[in-house]
Amino acid sequence: MSTWEENVRKVIPYTPGEQPNQPDMIKLNTNENPYPPAPGVEKALKEMDMDAMRLYPDPAAYDLVHAIAQMYSLKDEQVFVGVGSDDVLAMSFLTFFNSEKPVLFPDITYSFYDVWADLFKIPYERPALDENFHIKKEDYFRENGGVIFPNPNAPTGVEMQLEDVEEIIRHNQDVIVIVDEAYVDFGGKSALPLIEKYDNLLVVQTFSKSRSLAGMRIGFACGNEKLIKYLNDVKYSFNSYTMDRTALAAGVAAVKDQAYFQETCNKIIETREWTKKELKALGFSFQDSMSNFIFAAHETCPAEKIFEALREKHIYVRYFPKGRTNNFLRITIGTQEEMQTFINVLKDYLK
Ligand SMILES: *Cc1c(COP(=O)(O)O)cnc(C)c1O
Numbered sequence: 649m650s651t652w653e654e655n656v657r658k659v660i661p662y663t664p665g666e667q668p669n670q671p672d673m674i675k676l677n678t679n680e681n682p683y684p685p686a687p688g689v690e691k692a693l694k695e696m697d698m699d700a701m702r703l704y705p706d707p708a709a710y711d712l713v714h715a716i717a718q719m720y721s722l723k724d725e726q727v728f729v730g731v732g733s734d735d736v737l738a739m740s741f742l743t744f745f746n747s748e749k750p751v752l753f754p755d756i757t758y759s760f761y762d763v764w765a766d767l768f769k770i771p772y773e774r775p776a777l778d779e780n781f782h783i784k785k786e787d788y789f790r791e792n793g794g795v796i797f798p799n800p801n802a803p804t805g806v807e808m809q810l811e812d813v814e815e816i817i818r819h820n821q822d823v824i825v826i827v828d829e830a831y832v833d834f835g836g837k838s839a840l841p842l843i844e845k846y847d848n849l850l851v852v853q854t855f856s857k858s859r860s861l862a863g864m865r866i867g868f869a870c871g872n873e874k875l876i877k878y879l880n881d882v883k884y885s886f887n888s889y890t891m892d893r894t895a896l897a898a899g900v901a902a903v904k905d906q907a908y909f910q911e912t913c914n915k916i917i918e919t920r921e922w923t924k925k926e927l928k929a930l931g932f933s934f935q936d937s938m939s940n941f942i943f944a945a946h947e948t949c950p951a952e953k954i955f956e957a958l959r960e961k962h963i964y965v966r967y968f969p970k971g972r973t974n975n976f977l978r979i980t981i982g983t984q985e986e987m988q989t990f991i992n993v994l995k996d997y998l999k
Contacts, residue, residue, distance in 0.1 A: 661763060676979050686860075696893065705892055728870075729868045754774060755972075757802065803943050814842060824849075827852070931947045941978050958994075
């Protein structure tokens, strides 16, 4: 190792799901939305003022912040936006997890959390989910440097009841509790109303899943004004212009079309419930998912085999070949037609 390498900040990076690009593929591996963004988004992008591209975008991202605040009846000062919720979450780790005590998050959860913790040298502990992949709330009632978990959790899809979420917040009023609600719009119950009651709660959401805008990179956090101010202080110390002009315009247009949003979320929920029944009939087991994916294991056929067989047919799902999850597939909910094909291919393979 060269001497200079000793002082390099080394990290083991997060591994994003692959982005294959075949015309006939069915892509069920990264929890994207199978439906296009709201029609207003296309219009907004077509109407972009090219000359304005010379100019920096609004550093405060006011239009988008305001649109999100209006949608949830919040004050603008209670909303922070970023380049996908990954950016918002990374900023939040940097801003709020600054204690010698360990931050707590589940052993099976979004695999970016430990990457950020390692990157920022934040100590952490990972209480184990129970045998049914449920978070044990009591594990979060002890002294710590902060708490974060997704609700519904990923990659399990399991939702924690809001009363239990509140109990975790109530036990942790001396630290920041972050609830990552990337999948809450698919039938879950948001902790957002609790931000008025707890000044230490940050709720993070994204436009990537329920609003079909993964390609635009838009995420946001809602919380007490003081939390949002601290987040902005860190953001402005890092990169003032996180949100570009196209993302701002697309985001505002997406928020304005609540009807389209509801309609597409409902379609995905319906297809999810249909897929659950079909998977059960084929011998799969899974915890009840409240997200846009199902985390399932087959009673006899190993996950890796099914993963490969699907892949041959250009159907991509996600497989996490390690630890307690190594016999599970995470299957994103596509359109009804896509899921029909997926189930047919499975039927054929498993018979
Ligand atoms: C997808 C996801 C995110 C990040 O989404 P962005 O595309 O960065 O907004 C954050 N948390 C969880 C649990 C996710 O599944």
